[in-house]
Amino acid sequence: xxxxxxxxxxxxxxxxxxxxxxxxxxxxxxxxxALFLVLSLFGIAGLFVLLEAPFLAxxxxxxxxxxxxxxxxxxxxxxxxxxxxxxxxxRQWPVAAIAAALTLVTLGFVILSQFSGQMPVADVxxxxxxxxxxxxxxxxxxxxxxxxxxxxxxxxxxxxxxxARD
Amino acid sequence: xxxVFTTIYDWxxxxxxxxxxxxxxxDLVMGLLGSIITVVYLLTLAxxxxxxxRKFIGRVQDRIGPNRVGPWGxxxxxxxxxxxxxxxxxxPKGADLIxxxxxxxxxxxxxxxxxxxxxxxRTLIGTDxxxxxxxxxxxxSLGVMAILMAGWSSNNKYALLGAFRAVAMLVSYEVPMILAxxxxxxxxxxxxxxxxVEGQGVWYVFSMPLAALIFYIAQVAEVGRSPFDVLEAESExxxxxxxxxxxxxxxMFYLAExxxxxxxxxxxxxxxxxxxxxxxxxxxxxxxxxxxFIKTFLLYMLNVWGRATLPRLRIDQIMSFCWKFLTPLALxxxxxxxxxxxxxxxxxxxxxxxxxxxxxxxxxLPRSAVLLSVNLLVGLLAVVWIARQGRKERQRxxxxxxxxxxxxxxxx
Amino acid sequence: xxxxxWYLLVAAGLFVLGLYGVLxRRNAVAILMSIELMLNAVNINLVAFxxxxxxxxxxxxxxxxxxxxxxxxxxxxGLALIISIYRNRQTVIAEDVNMLKW
Numbered sequence: 265x266x267x268x269x270x271x272x273x274x275x276x277x278x279x280x281x282x283x284x285x286x287x288x289x290x291x292x293x294x295x296x297x298a299l300f301l302v303l304s305l306f307g308i309a310g311l312f313v314l315l316e317a318p319f320l321a322x323x324x325x326x327x328x329x330x331x332x333x334x335x336x337x338x339x340x341x342x343x344x345x346x347x348x349x350x351x352x353x354x355r356q357w358p359v360a361a362i363a364a365a366l367t368l369v370t371l372g373f374v375i376l377s378q379f380s381g382q383m384p385v386a387d388v389x390x391x392x393x394x395x396x397x398x399x400x401x402x403x404x405x406x407x408x409x410x411x412x413x414x415x416x417x418x419x420x421x422x423x424x425x426x427x428a429r430d
Numbered sequence: 431x432x433x434v435f436t437t438i439y440d441w442x443x444x445x446x447x448x449x450x451x452x453x454x455x456x457d458l459v460m461g462l463l464g465s466i467i468t469v470v471y472l473l474t475l476a477x478x479x480x481x482x483x484r485k486f487i488g489r490v491q492d493r494i495g496p497n498r499v500g501p502w503g504x505x506x507x508x509x510x511x512x513x514x515x516x517x518x519x520x521x522p523k524g525a526d527l528i529x530x531x532x533x534x535x536x537x538x539x540x541x542x543x544x545x546x547x548x549x550x551x552r553t554l555i556g557t558d559x560x561x562x563x564x565x566x567x568x569x570x571s572l573g574v575m576a577i578l579m580a581g582w583s584s585n586n587k588y589a590l591l592g593a594f595r596a597v598a599m600l601v602s603y604e605v606p607m608i609l610a611x612x613x614x615x616x617x618x619x620x621x622x623x624x625x626x627v628e629g630q631g632v633w634y635v636f637s638m639p640l641a642a643l644i645f646y647i648a649q650v651a652e653v654g655r656s657p658f659d660v661l662e663a664e665s666e667x668x669x670x671x672x673x674x675x676x677x678x679x680x681x682m683f684y685l686a687e688x689x690x691x692x693x694x695x696x697x698x699x700x701x702x703x704x705x706x707x708x709x710x711x712x713x714x715x716x717x718x719x720x721x722x723f724i725k726t727f728l729l730y731m732l733n734v735w736g737r738a739t740l741p742r743l744r745i746d747q748i749m750s751f752c753w754k755f756l757t758p759l760a761l762x763x764x765x766x767x768x769x770x771x772x773x774x775x776x777x778x779x780x781x782x783x784x785x786x787x788x789x790x791x792x793x794x795l796p797r798s799a800v801l802l803s804v805n806l807l808v809g810l811l812a813v814v815w816i817a818r819q820g821r822k823e824r825q826r827x828x829x830x831x832x833x834x835x836x837x838x839x840x841x842x
Numbered sequence: 843x844x845x846x847x848w849y850l851l852v853a854a855g856l857f858v859l860g861l862y863g864v865l866x867r868r869n870a871v872a873i874l875m876s877i878e879l880m881l882n883a884v885n886i887n888l889v890a891f892x893x894x895x896x897x898x899x900x901x902x903x904x905x906x907x908x909x910x911x912x913x914x915x916x917x918x919x920g921l922a923l924i925i926s927i928y929r930n931r932q933t934v935i936a937e938d939v940n941m942l943k944w
Contacts, residue, residue: 311849317889320903367857395900420919
């Protein structure tokens, strides 16, 4: 297998993503866990760039790193308990570990048996973003899901404000 | 001499290819060179613009400004940098070390990253990503996380409070900024920054002045400059989220703020004022960079002028200004202008053959006229509405603070 | 070029890490962070399949955009709920919110 720059970039981004995920799950200090989540999200944005979906990479940084991570970090800082660091793993962690391991084995088996060595079928057309924009506004496209998602976001906005008020 | 940049680029790549470098190495070296040149010139520029700002603010406030270190005080900034270099970075006890050290770096990085997608001339741009505008917005939102990290890792209540206020303000002003940013994208039909500049036969500030104003105000709030500088507020919350920083770490925040102010002037110039466009800029790309920097400097001096003269707003005034005025205004403007634009294109189909033309002055005039009238109408309505609100507020305050009960009865 | 199964394995690894985090962490905010990890893993999967198996169709990217929107909405509401619970019960440990248990 040849080591091209794309391979190196993929390795770095994958290490960010998986390492950040490990940090989220295993860190006792919650704010550190949130920072590891930011690292993981950056790695995933890098993976999107490698997958030739720059629009999604920019949206990932804008929405996840710029907004959701900030929300999570503020919530952690507001709901901090002053009385020492309690246990971060609950009593059923062996069951959780077994379930996770089984899921990983199953997924790995399916992936390696079905898609091992699959290469891209074709090239990405250059005007993907324009076509996506047109698709979001056409009847035969995705206009209805777009409007429904807007209503969902509106409901979430109002709901969050109402629930979090005094 | 018409196209200095392409000449230099071709000469350098020819040199590298002559030394036997593969295409990959050439791309890597040219990219690295471009990044290093950008960072170096931005840092040098920071020294110059900080000096200009201090002299200008001094003159506005009827004093001279720094004039000791070197003729007209031009070495004042170098003296400042040397002092900050030698100052100790005091790390407070109980501070979280890694976020504490990372936060200034991420703040500076998020400013430098913006310059990768801004075109200096027709042939000189860092990287013309086809999501240019979205990239600019995404990178600007990185600074928010850095502020939170700085405020929390300082282990200081006031820093944390300052960080919360700063984050609330920054996240709120992203909304009208993005809404106003959609206007150049709609008018030119592309997300590429160079595409937006090339589509400005008539500068977008002349066809949609209200959108340009909303964008500029929201960007000034994003940076945290006067009148929105409640983030640092030297007279109020100590120093906000960078209270505990000293020495080079503080210098990074200081540098990032000035550079960010210059960067938003560059963004406004690119998106609304035609960027590198000007007389003969298409045939002689070298002229483009001159026009670009003139426009950026003028917009930056506008920002400095605001900083020198306007008082600071309170945080609750800032938030209500954003959510109760700017965002509805931006939404109404966007919806109304696109609606009128579409209707006009249908009505004027016979009179004007190519309504959606972009790029040349004459062809864009009908559309610009239509949009300008919509903007002026919405602006007029907004001013009338503000005047009415102001009058109601003044009447309410007069009724509350009048001296005697009899007058109060009469006023009601 | 990078074969497809590398991307799928990274996504599977992230998903499994998120799954473990949801099942094993006590703090409600940590559980939410793990849910975000799982949603991101799904996104990587969608975009990888789009790129490798059907680049001319738009479905993959559009689906990923909708996953972004839903994840953002769910994170906002979830965090608002956690803040509200913290105000009333002074705790964010998921086990301690057990008034409806028999």
